[in-house]
Amino acid sequence: MILYDGNAPGPNPVSVRLFIFERCGIKLDVESVDLRNLANRSRRYRTTVNSRGEVPALKLDDGRIITEITAICGYLDEVAKGGKRLFGETPEERAEIAMWVRRVDLEVCQPFVTWWRGTDAGENLYRGNRVLFPEAKTNNRLLAEKGLNQLDDDMERRAFVAGDRITMADILLYGFMGAMNQMIPSLNPPGRTKVAAWFLRMAGREAAKKIMTDLPSKIEN
């Protein structure tokens, strides 16, 4: 398998990196796509890897290409050798984790990233390449804040988003918040106490310390 990762990591590739380090039992080759020089938007990348010009992407041994981070992580969870599944072990666990992944994605990650893409930095990177919503910046920011406030209430008596152990919901949320936190520290104010404590708990994990560094060309963990 080949994972197409980026050399200027945004929240999507960072989430997959975190998944790989947390999951264990994963073996793959890594190709770093030169995002700084927009190699991801080249004709070659779009025709051979991802027609949407995005990272990450996963090329399976039979040549199939999987994109979209939850699909990539879901596949890796299935084929990893040993270790504990991050998408759940039983039908009930899988349904519950899928519910939290969807909530985190819809209520926090997507509004947040849409907000960021409407800022000057986001506009400079994506002008002419994506449909941007600078006029909806305030509302997207409010939506993300509302999602995080809700999560703060939800996490009253638990250490992780979906319960007492780390799951894909934590990977997704921390992938986004960890990658964006350096750009947007206000994303994680101390007043949102449960989310702030969760963020520190996640940041202290060995896996989380490696996510902003380029991956080696081979992973075997």
Ligand SMILES: N[C@@H](CCC(=O)N[C@@H](CS)C(=O)NCC(=O)O)C(=O)O
């Ligand atoms: N829907 C995709 C989103 C992937 C995505 O937006 N990746 C960003 C990096 S965070 C990217 O490739 N940006 C570079 C560009 O569009 O030029 C997923 O879920 O994986």
